[in-house]
Amino acid sequence: MKASERVTVRWWRWRRNALKRRVDVVEAWVVLAGWVLALLGGLVAGMMAAGAVERAAERQRAESRQVTAVVVEDAPGPSPARTASDHRVWGKVRWTAPDGSTHREEVRVAPRAPAGSTISVWVNRSGDITSRPVSSGEVWLHTAMGGALAGVFAGGAVLGAAWLTRLALDRRRLAQWDAEWKRIDSRRGWKTG
Numbered sequence: 001m002k003a004s005e006r007v008t009v010r011w012w013r014w015r016r017n018a019l020k021r022r023v024d025v026v027e028a029w030v031v032l033a034g035w036v037l038a039l040l041g042g043l044v045a046g047m048m049a050a051g052a053v054e055r056a057a058e059r060q061r062a063e064s065r066q067v068t069a070v071v072v073e074d075a076p077g078p079s080p081a082r083t084a085s086d087h088r089v090w091g092k093v094r095w096t097a098p099d100g101s102t103h104r105e106e107v108r109v110a111p112r113a114p115a116g117s118t119i120s121v122w123v124n125r126s127g128d129i130t131s132r133p134v135s136s137g138e139v140w141l142h143t144a145m146g147g148a149l150a151g152v153f154a155g156g157a158v159l160g161a162a163w164l165t166r167l168a169l170d171r172r173r174l175a176q177w178d179a180e181w182k183r184i185d186s187r188r189g190w191k192t193g
Contacts (some may be wrong), residue, residue, distance in 0.1 A: 021176070027169045034162025038155040046151025053146040057139040064133045069095035069121045072104065075113040087111060093119065097127025105129055 075091035091109035096102055107129060109119055124130045134142065 021173065023169050023173045023176070027166055030162055030165050030169070034159055034165075038158040038162070041158050042151035042155030045154035046147040049150030050143045050147030053143045054139065057134055057142065061133045063124050064122050064130055065098050065124075066120050066122050067095050067097070068118050069093040069107065071109055071113050071115055071117045071119065074115050075109045075111060078111040093121070095121060095123070095127075097123055098125065099127060101127055103127050103129075 070093060072092045072094050076089050078087055078089065088108040089111050090106045091113055092104065093107050093109065094102060094104045103123075107119070107121055113119075122130050122132050
Protein backbone atom coordinates (compact mmCIF):
# COMPACT_ATOMS: atom_id res chain seq x y z
CA MET A 1 0.00 0.00 0.00
CA LYS A 2 1.46 3.33 -1.06
CA ALA A 3 1.56 6.16 1.44
CA SER A 4 -0.34 9.25 0.42
CA GLU A 5 1.75 12.13 -0.79
CA ARG A 6 1.19 15.52 0.65
CA VAL A 7 1.81 18.45 -1.64
CA THR A 8 2.82 21.67 0.06
CA VAL A 9 1.96 24.78 -1.87
CA ARG A 10 4.23 27.54 -0.77
CA TRP A 11 3.26 31.17 -0.91
CA TRP A 12 -0.36 30.24 -1.64
CA ARG A 13 -1.64 33.50 -0.25
CA TRP A 14 0.38 35.44 -2.79
CA ARG A 15 -0.70 33.48 -5.87
CA ARG A 16 -3.84 33.91 -7.93
CA ASN A 17 -6.46 31.55 -6.64
CA ALA A 18 -10.22 31.46 -7.07
CA LEU A 19 -10.69 30.41 -3.43
CA LYS A 20 -8.46 33.13 -2.04
CA ARG A 21 -10.32 35.84 -0.18
CA ARG A 22 -9.36 39.36 0.65
CA VAL A 23 -8.85 38.40 4.30
CA ASP A 24 -6.22 35.84 3.16
CA VAL A 25 -4.24 38.56 1.41
CA VAL A 26 -4.50 40.84 4.45
CA GLU A 27 -3.30 38.00 6.65
CA ALA A 28 -0.33 37.39 4.37
CA TRP A 29 0.67 41.04 4.60
CA VAL A 30 0.21 41.03 8.39
CA VAL A 31 2.48 37.99 8.74
CA LEU A 32 5.13 39.47 6.47
CA ALA A 33 5.03 42.89 8.13
CA GLY A 34 5.03 41.29 11.59
CA TRP A 35 8.20 39.29 10.94
CA VAL A 36 10.01 42.17 9.26
CA LEU A 37 9.06 44.63 12.01
CA ALA A 38 9.90 42.10 14.73
CA LEU A 39 13.37 41.54 13.31
CA LEU A 40 14.13 45.18 12.64
CA GLY A 41 12.45 46.46 15.79
CA GLY A 42 14.18 43.86 17.92
CA LEU A 43 17.53 44.77 16.42
CA VAL A 44 17.02 48.51 16.95
CA ALA A 45 15.69 48.04 20.49
CA GLY A 46 18.58 45.73 21.36
CA MET A 47 21.18 48.16 20.06
CA MET A 48 19.56 51.08 21.88
CA ALA A 49 19.40 49.16 25.16
CA ALA A 50 23.00 47.99 24.83
CA GLY A 51 24.11 51.55 24.21
CA ALA A 52 22.17 52.81 27.23
CA VAL A 53 23.71 50.16 29.50
CA GLU A 54 27.20 50.97 28.23
CA ARG A 55 26.70 54.72 28.73
CA ALA A 56 25.43 54.12 32.29
CA ALA A 57 28.50 52.02 33.11
CA GLU A 58 30.82 54.67 31.68
CA ARG A 59 29.05 57.37 33.70
CA GLN A 60 29.42 55.26 36.87
CA ARG A 61 33.12 54.78 36.17
CA ALA A 62 33.62 58.51 35.56
CA GLU A 63 31.83 59.50 38.78
CA SER A 64 33.52 56.94 41.09
CA ARG A 65 36.90 57.37 42.77
CA GLN A 66 38.76 55.08 45.10
CA VAL A 67 40.03 56.81 48.24
CA THR A 68 41.78 55.64 51.37
CA ALA A 69 39.75 55.70 54.57
CA VAL A 70 41.07 55.49 58.12
CA VAL A 71 39.34 53.34 60.74
CA VAL A 72 38.30 55.71 63.57
CA GLU A 73 37.43 53.15 66.28
CA ASP A 74 38.52 49.58 66.86
CA ALA A 75 36.19 47.31 64.87
CA PRO A 76 34.20 44.66 66.74
CA GLY A 77 35.00 40.98 66.49
CA PRO A 78 33.34 38.61 64.03
CA SER A 79 29.67 37.83 64.43
CA PRO A 80 28.92 34.51 66.15
CA ALA A 81 26.17 33.80 63.64
CA ARG A 82 27.25 31.63 60.76
CA THR A 83 26.13 33.57 57.72
CA ALA A 84 27.20 33.27 54.15
CA SER A 85 29.22 36.47 53.99
CA ASP A 86 32.79 37.65 53.71
CA HIS A 87 32.93 37.84 57.57
CA ARG A 88 33.47 41.59 57.58
CA VAL A 89 31.85 43.77 60.24
CA TRP A 90 30.59 47.34 60.35
CA GLY A 91 33.19 49.88 61.48
CA LYS A 92 33.41 53.67 61.62
CA VAL A 93 35.83 55.23 59.12
CA ARG A 94 36.89 58.73 58.03
CA TRP A 95 38.03 59.81 54.57
CA THR A 96 38.67 62.91 52.53
CA ALA A 97 36.53 63.31 49.42
CA PRO A 98 37.98 64.45 46.08
CA ASP A 99 36.57 67.94 46.74
CA GLY A 100 38.55 68.17 50.02
CA SER A 101 35.67 67.66 52.47
CA THR A 102 35.98 65.15 55.31
CA HIS A 103 33.35 62.43 55.73
CA ARG A 104 32.59 59.87 58.45
CA GLU A 105 30.42 56.81 58.01
CA GLU A 106 30.15 53.13 58.80
CA VAL A 107 31.48 50.68 56.22
CA ARG A 108 32.36 47.00 56.14
CA VAL A 109 35.84 46.40 57.57
CA ALA A 110 37.86 43.39 58.69
CA PRO A 111 36.93 42.03 62.14
CA ARG A 112 38.94 43.57 64.99
CA ALA A 113 40.54 46.15 62.67
CA PRO A 114 42.49 48.52 64.94
CA ALA A 115 41.88 52.26 64.94
CA GLY A 116 44.25 53.98 62.53
CA SER A 117 44.33 51.16 59.99
CA THR A 118 43.42 52.05 56.40
CA ILE A 119 41.02 50.56 53.89
CA SER A 120 40.02 51.54 50.37
CA VAL A 121 36.48 52.77 49.68
CA TRP A 122 34.75 53.97 46.53
CA VAL A 123 33.11 57.40 46.60
CA ASN A 124 31.13 59.48 44.12
CA ARG A 125 31.83 63.10 43.15
CA SER A 126 30.22 64.49 46.30
CA GLY A 127 32.28 62.16 48.49
CA ASP A 128 29.49 59.76 49.48
CA ILE A 129 30.26 56.04 49.57
CA THR A 130 29.16 54.13 46.49
CA SER A 131 29.64 50.66 45.13
CA ARG A 132 32.70 49.65 43.18
CA PRO A 133 32.23 50.35 39.45
CA VAL A 134 31.62 47.35 37.26
CA SER A 135 34.57 45.75 35.50
CA SER A 136 34.92 45.64 31.72
CA GLY A 137 33.80 41.99 31.69
CA GLU A 138 30.71 42.86 33.71
CA VAL A 139 29.98 45.77 31.39
CA TRP A 140 30.19 43.45 28.40
CA LEU A 141 27.87 40.93 30.07
CA HIS A 142 25.32 43.59 31.11
CA THR A 143 25.44 45.16 27.66
CA ALA A 144 24.97 41.85 25.86
CA MET A 145 22.19 40.65 28.15
CA GLY A 146 20.40 44.00 28.20
CA GLY A 147 20.51 44.29 24.42
CA ALA A 148 19.42 40.69 23.90
CA LEU A 149 16.52 40.94 26.35
CA ALA A 150 15.33 44.26 24.91
CA GLY A 151 15.50 42.84 21.39
CA VAL A 152 13.60 39.69 22.36
CA PHE A 153 10.91 41.64 24.19
CA ALA A 154 10.48 44.17 21.38
CA GLY A 155 10.33 41.46 18.72
CA GLY A 156 7.99 39.40 20.90
CA ALA A 157 5.65 42.36 21.34
CA VAL A 158 5.45 42.88 17.58
CA LEU A 159 4.89 39.17 16.93
CA GLY A 160 2.26 39.10 19.67
CA ALA A 161 0.42 41.98 18.01
CA ALA A 162 0.63 40.21 14.65
CA TRP A 163 -0.70 37.01 16.25
CA LEU A 164 -3.67 38.89 17.78
CA THR A 165 -4.36 40.46 14.40
CA ARG A 166 -4.33 37.01 12.79
CA LEU A 167 -6.80 35.77 15.42
CA ALA A 168 -9.14 38.64 14.55
CA LEU A 169 -8.76 37.86 10.85
CA ASP A 170 -9.50 34.17 11.51
CA ARG A 171 -12.69 35.12 13.33
CA ARG A 172 -13.69 37.30 10.43
CA ARG A 173 -12.94 34.52 7.96
CA LEU A 174 -15.02 32.05 9.97
CA ALA A 175 -17.90 34.54 10.16
CA GLN A 176 -17.75 34.96 6.37
CA TRP A 177 -17.80 31.18 5.87
CA ASP A 178 -20.72 30.84 8.27
CA ALA A 179 -22.68 33.51 6.38
CA GLU A 180 -21.97 31.82 3.03
CA TRP A 181 -23.02 28.40 4.35
CA LYS A 182 -26.25 29.89 5.65
CA ARG A 183 -26.87 31.48 2.27
CA ILE A 184 -26.28 28.16 0.48
CA ASP A 185 -28.53 26.31 2.97
CA SER A 186 -31.40 28.73 2.60
CA ARG A 187 -31.27 28.73 -1.24
CA ARG A 188 -31.95 25.01 -1.56
CA GLY A 189 -33.71 24.41 1.73
CA TRP A 190 -30.98 22.05 2.97
CA LYS A 191 -29.31 22.04 6.33
CA THR A 192 -25.62 21.19 6.16
CA GLY A 193 -24.90 21.46 9.84
